Amino acid sequence: MPTRRTKRGAERTPLSGDYDVLICGASFAGLTVARELAGSGARVMVVDRYEVGERQTSACAAPTEWLENMGLEGSMRQTFEELVIHTPFATSRYRLPWTFSTFDYRTLCELLDEQNEAEFETAKVNGRTGNVVHTDRGDLSAPLVVDALGWRRVLGSGYQPPDAPLSRGLEVHPGGSSDDLEIWIDRRYVPAGYGWSFPARDEVRVGVGSFDPRFHVKDTTVLLAQDLQRDAVRYQGNWIPHKLREATEDGIFFVGDSAGHCLPLTAEGIRTAFYFGLALGRELRAVVDGRSTRAHAMAQYHAFSAAHERKFRWMLRTQKAVPRVPPRLLAPAIRAMGTRRFVDWSFNHYLAIAPPSFVTARPARGPLGERAPARAAA
Numbered sequence: 396m397p398t399r400r401t402k403r404g405a406e407r408t409p410l411s412g413d414y415d416v417l418i419c420g421a422s423f424a425g426l427t428v429a430r431e432l433a434g435s436g437a438r439v440m441v442v443d444r445y446e447v448g449e450r451q452t453s454a455c456a457a458p459t460e461w462l463e464n465m466g467l468e469g470s471m472r473q474t475f476e477e478l479v480i481h482t483p484f485a486t487s488r489y490r491l492p493w494t495f496s497t498f499d500y501r502t503l504c505e506l507l508d509e510q511n512e513a514e515f516e517t518a519k520v521n522g523r524t525g526n527v528v529h530t531d532r533g534d535l536s537a538p539l540v541v542d543a544l545g546w547r548r549v550l551g552s553g554y555q556p557p558d559a560p561l562s563r564g565l566e567v568h569p570g571g572s573s574d575d576l577e578i579w580i581d582r583r584y585v586p587a588g589y590g591w592s593f594p595a596r597d598e599v600r601v602g603v604g605s606f607d608p609r610f611h612v613k614d615t616t617v618l619l620a621q622d623l624q625r626d627a628v629r630y631q632g633n634w635i636p637h638k639l640r641e642a643t644e645d646g647i648f649f650v651g652d653s654a655g656h657c658l659p660l661t662a663e664g665i666r667t668a669f670y671f672g673l674a675l676g677r678e679l680r681a682v683v684d685g686r687s688t689r690a691h692a693m694a695q696y697h698a699f700s701a702a703h704e705r706k707f708r709w710m711l712r713t714q715k716a717v718p719r720v721p722p723r724l725l726a727p728a729i730r731a732m733g734t735r736r737f738v739d740w741s742f743n744h745y746l747a748i749a750p751p752s753f754v755t756a757r758p759a760r761g762p763l764g765e766r767a768p769a770r771a772a773a
């Protein structure tokens with residue numbers, strides 16, 4: 396078993412090495428890819444600029460079944476059977492056909508990290524030349540390199556706000572409790588986007604996300620926190636991709652936010668990081684096991700990701716349409732969509748974009764399991 400070490404300050408000694416697989420980024424996507432390589436005997440290196448679980452990257456809410464199937468239920472803090480949606484003129488309460496849970500980021504990352512056998516080093520990735528990755532501690536190389544570094548897509552052609560297709564999100568984490576998972580679609584907080592309050596047992600994650608990267612969400616995040624009589628403390632924010640990107644580029648595999656795998660409209664990117672991370676991990680596993688080649692894995696994974704383009708595009712269209720609905724029409728529209736049948740139908744379709752059953756899906760005709768590209772496209 397390789398020794399795990401994270402280094403700080405003067406301990407950040409020069410780093411170099413050639414591996415079978417190099418995974419850059421140790422959050423939802425990167426750790427999921429590493430998990431799928433456990434037991435393969437491959438030399439896998441994971442690097443991140445922070446220690447595993449050190450910097451929370453989201454409000455940390457995901458479908459409960461995904462967390463359970465991934466063996467991460469130990470990180471769960473609170474489970475919700477209902478979603479409360481506020482508009483300026485009304486509040487609707489939806490009973491969901493499946494539940495969402497909030498979780499503790501550090502615990503989840505640690506549990507996920509326990510599922511791999513990779514080496515881990517803290518290093519900042521600065522770029523690459525071919526398959527040699529340059530970090531602030533030295534160069535690392537591998538025939539299979541994964542960029543799971545988030546929205547910046549450091550190892551690819553890069554994405555810069557405000558011109559790139561990015562949303563922005565900011566939240567505060569005051570102490571406190573609540574029973575409700577709440578969303579606000581209200582121009583008082585954001586012209587295009589939504590506000591949220593996600594309780595997690597003894598803290599509440601209150602934030603605002605804007606689909607328009609030019610709209611600054613700090614003031615209205617504070618406003619929403621004030622309206623809820625919560626303290627605006629412990630900020631956490633980031634850019635959020637809202638358009639699917641190429642999943643492979645110039646010999647590099649991209650997964651999670653770096654591949655634009657976060658869903659438009661809802662900005663849900665954790666389960667999709669798991670989902671595409673599993674798909675990529677299975678392809679890489681086939682290569683290191685000798686059942687596939689690097690070129691084949693590139694083609695397969697690229698096709699698998701691209702097969703979801705229609706669904707992502709449809710969600711992006713809805714993301715653009717919702718802010719155009721006049722506020723007075725929003726409340727009756729949301730109420731009308733609150734019938735049991737419609738909620739079940741729409742939420743089940745939404746979950747099916749990246750279904751929790753994918754965790755346990757056994758390969759049928761190849762490393763991608765039952766959802767081979769052609770079927771996913773269908």
Ligand SMILES: Cc1cc2nc3c(=O)[nH]c(=O)nc-3n(C[C@H](O)[C@H](O)[C@H](O)COP(=O)(O)OP(=O)(O)OC[C@H]3O[C@@H](n4cnc5c(N)ncnc54)[C@H](O)[C@@H]3O)c2cc1C
Binds near residue numbers: 565632
């Ligand atoms: C405020 C906010 C709230 C959100 N809430 C939710 C939510 O409740 N549910 C949900 O499903 N989604 C949510 N999202 C979206 C979700 O956070 C992302 O889609 C998800 O984190 C993507 O996972 P990832 O592993 O691809 O990237 P990330 O989680 O962003 O991880 C990237 C990793 O790469 C590391 N890294 C980055 N650059 C470098 C570098 N140069 N060198 C070395 N390491 C580097 C980072 O330290 C990090 O560990 C939210 C986003 C925001 C901004």
